[in-house]
Amino acid sequence: MQIHLIAVGSKMPRWVTEGYEEFARRLPAECRLHLVEVAAGKRGKNADVVRLTQEEGEKMLAAIPKGAQVVALEVGGKDWSTEQLATQLDGWLHGGCDLALLVGGPEGLAPSCRARADQLWSLSRLTYPHPLVRVVVAEQLYRAWSLLKGHPYHRAG
Numbered sequence: 001m002q003i004h005l006i007a008v009g010s011k012m013p014r015w016v017t018e019g020y021e022e023f024a025r026r027l028p029a030e031c032r033l034h035l036v037e038v039a040a041g042k043r044g045k046n047a048d049v050v051r052l053t054q055e056e057g058e059k060m061l062a063a064i065p066k067g068a069q070v071v072a073l074e075v076g077g078k079d080w081s082t083e084q085l086a087t088q089l090d091g092w093l094h095g096g097c098d099l100a101l102l103v104g105g106p107e108g109l110a111p112s113c114r115a116r117a118d119q120l121w122s123l124s125r126l127t128y129p130h131p132l133v134r135v136v137v138a139e140q141l142y143r144a145w146s147l148l149k150g151h152p153y154h155r156a157g
Contacts, residue, residue: 002098002142003033006063007134008056008105010037016131023138030102031093033138036063040105049107060102068098070117072109073137075127077120086144102131103120
């Protein structure tokens, strides 16, 4: 299975790129994590944010691999514990298809992305800056994988 993290935005700060790459690199080939960046629309003083979000959503939907299970990251989605995420990951690994994780831009996901999703996942009831979500998702996927494999990275207390 390949995991495609489809996220709005490019030219992230170095700490975001390094944090994401650190955990993406740790994941094994059985659940390799690939970042697909979708260019954010230009936001200015009089920007049509609704139109920009729709356009970003169209690009995100076009980037979803054929046959992939789609999970949208949304504040209003289901929040999973680490153990529940590990169970989800195990199901995805054994499901026989790729996984696409959708991360919106500054205003969140387009309604079309939420509608396309097979599942909605919330990292927290807090709202995170969209660049930070990349790092958190990569780390949490690695943590879930380590829990499944009995790797010492995840130490539940």
